[in-house]
Amino acid sequence: MNFKKYLYNVALFATVLLLTSWSEPKKPKMDLLNEAILPKPVSVIASGSSFEINAKTKIFVNGESEELLKIGHYLANLIKPASGFNLKVRSTLKPPSSNSIYLLISDLEPEFGLEGYKLIITDKNVSIIANSPAGIFRGIQTLRQILPKEIEAATKQKKSWFIATGEIHDYPQYEYRGAMLDVSRHFFSAEEVKKYIDMLAAYKLNVLHLHLSDDQGWRIEIKSWPNLTKHGGSTQIGGGKGGFYAQEEYKEIIQYALDRYITIIPEIDMPGHTNAALASYPELNCNGIAPELYTGNKVGFSTLCTHKENTYQFVRDVIRELAEITPGPYIHIGGDESHVTKLEDYIPFINKVQDIVLANGKIMIGWDEIAHAELKTNTIIQFWARLENAQKGVSKNAKVILSPSNKTYLDMKYDSVTKLGLKWAGYIEVDDAYSWNPSTLIPGIYKRDILGIESPLWTETITNMKELEFMVFPRIIGHAEIGWTPDSSRDWNDYKVRLKKHSERLKIKGINYYASDVIFKDEPELQE
Ligand code: TNX
Numbered sequence: 001m002n003f004k005k006y007l008y009n010v011a012l013f014a015t016v017l018l019l020t021s022w023s024e025p026k027k028p029k030m031d032l033l034n035e036a037i038l039p040k041p042v043s044v045i046a047s048g049s050s051f052e053i054n055a056k057t058k059i060f061v062n063g064e065s066e067e068l069l070k071i072g073h074y075l076a077n078l079i080k081p082a083s084g085f086n087l088k089v090r091s092t093l094k095p096p097s098s099n100s101i102y103l104l105i106s107d108l109e110p111e112f113g114l115e116g117y118k119l120i121i122t123d124k125n126v127s128i129i130a131n132s133p134a135g136i137f138r139g140i141q142t143l144r145q146i147l148p149k150e151i152e153a154a155t156k157q158k159k160s161w162f163i164a165t166g167e168i169h170d171y172p173q174y175e176y177r178g179a180m181l182d183v184s185r186h187f188f189s190a191e192e193v194k195k196y197i198d199m200l201a202a203y204k205l206n207v208l209h210l211h212l213s214d215d216q217g218w219r220i221e222i223k224s225w226p227n228l229t230k231h232g233g234s235t236q237i238g239g240g241k242g243g244f245y246a247q248e249e250y251k252e253i254i255q256y257a258l259d260r261y262i263t264i265i266p267e268i269d270m271p272g273h274t275n276a277a278l279a280s281y282p283e284l285n286c287n288g289i290a291p292e293l294y295t296g297n298k299v300g301f302s303t304l305c306t307h308k309e310n311t312y313q314f315v316r317d318v319i320r321e322l323a324e325i326t327p328g329p330y331i332h333i334g335g336d337e338s339h340v341t342k343l344e345d346y347i348p349f350i351n352k353v354q355d356i357v358l359a360n361g362k363i364m365i366g367w368d369e370i371a372h373a374e375l376k377t378n379t380i381i382q383f384w385a386r387l388e389n390a391q392k393g394v395s396k397n398a399k400v401i402l403s404p405s406n407k408t409y410l411d412m413k414y415d416s417v418t419k420l421g422l423k424w425a426g427y428i429e430v431d432d433a434y435s436w437n438p439s440t441l442i443p444g445i446y447k448r449d450i451l452g453i454e455s456p457l458w459t460e461t462i463t464n465m466k467e468l469e470f471m472v473f474p475r476i477i478g479h480a481e482i483g484w485t486p487d488s489s490r491d492w493n494d495y496k497v498r499l500k501k502h503s504e505r506l507k508i509k510g511i512n513y514y515a516s517d518v519i520f521k522d523e524p525e526l527q528e
Pocket of ligand 1: 299384409411422458459460
């Protein structure tokens with residue numbers, strides 16, 4: 001080869017090299033194990049490279065399933081505001097080529113159940129595989145958490161969207177992972193409830209229990225007893241204007257939740273906590289006289305008249321209408337703190353209500369006091385206060401939802417200087433909320449007895465969304481991890497690091513979380 005030809009070859013080689021490196025920019029090396037995923041997945045394997053979501057990435061779903069296409073659009077809409085991308089969503093029968101996110105229903109091992117998923121990220125593609133659409137939806141929440149944090153911004157960001165490659169296998173420890181919102185003491189609009197549903201969905205929760213009636217307000221339209229909302233829903237604690245959900249509005253909340261694989265559980269609290277109903281219909285009172293509406297925050301002073309036939313007509317109508325607009329399997333009948341109902345009246349009352357719920361094809365849930373009644377197959381008790389009640393319930397074959405007030409009550413103050421909230425069950429710091437195990441909480445109650453856990457937010461002192469967010473976040477993220485992640489892979493020190501990182505996302509989302517010292521105050525530096 002002469003020198004000219006040699007130079008020519010060198011130049012050609014250099015050009016080709018340059019061109020290929022231009023057209024295929026190097027993917028940054030990234031480590032999936034560095035990502036702060038909450039709740040922590042069952043297993044994560046990192047492969048050290050990255051995948052970039054760009055304007056040309058397509059979302060594919062296998063088959064023509066409307067439901068999967070809907071989830072595909074949900075994902076596209078999550079990515080859109082911050083990236084500005086309008087990702088196409090398409091169905092396909094064969095695995096798509098590169099630059100795609102593929103949502104696929106397939107038979108996974110039984111432990112993946114209805115909500116488990118595999119998330120597989122290579123430098124060419126992302127796939128989310130699950131036994132059912134719910135699993136795909138949960139997998140999308142993980143994908144969301146491994147995208148750069150700016151993905152949570154509401155406006156377009158100048159950024160590229162790389163994610164680390166690897167494989168995540170994940171499924172929940174408990175089938176029931178819930179939150180409860182008390183919309184009676186202070187009313188929250190349907191729009192606000194939907195916002196809350198979105199916040200819960202991000203942490204793979206699957207139940208929102210709505211406390212729809214109490215002494216201070218009746219919040220769900222019952223067409224056969226219209227004064228319940230007209231009068232009984234007109235105020236709230238402090239005397240402000242209350243509110244209620246028309247049945248059509250309630251159905252919209254249910255659909256919104258369903259689209260996020262969240263079941264709404266409606267609660268009508270009885271026989272106590274009923275002043276709003278008693279004030280609306282004199283015939284529900286033993287003395288036939290309607291009391292005034294109540295705008296204070298005392299508990300335990302009201303009761304339906306358990307001897308009157310009227311009362312059972314009322315309960316039948318309410319449960320029937322509620323069952324008709326509730327597709328989920330459960331109706332919660334309260335049953336707590338009936339301090340002015342005699343036990344000999346309380347027990348037959350709960351027994352009758354249970355028959356009414358069953359006759360309407362639903363499973364009854366009640367607070368732990370209902371363990372005194374004759375529980376039928378499938379009835380569920382929600383533990384909040386008394387260990388003996390939970391144990392009694394389990395001895396009657398009931399399954400238990402755990403809402404220990406000293407760990408899960410989101411209305412408890414964090415510490416002595418927290419302005420909002422109550423403290424009767426003690427202060428609950430972020431680490432207290434996280435550091436406990438459901439299966440060792442109550443002597444004699446084991447994992448097989450436990451349906452799951454739920455975090456209630458009572459709203460005596462909580463009046464708006466900013467206050468709600470402050471009490472809920474970040475404690476509920478810890479509860480979500482307790483419900484999802486196996487006890488053996490949970491550890492406060494590891495969780496704390498992930499939560500601190502994750503807090504930057506909460507900030508970008510505009511969630512008014514409590515920046516607790518137990519997360520943000522660094523340990524004192526070790527002296528050299
Ligand atoms: C107890 S928990 C209640 C509620 C209150 C709450 C305040 C339960 C079943 N009953 O009526 O709102 O304490 O923390």
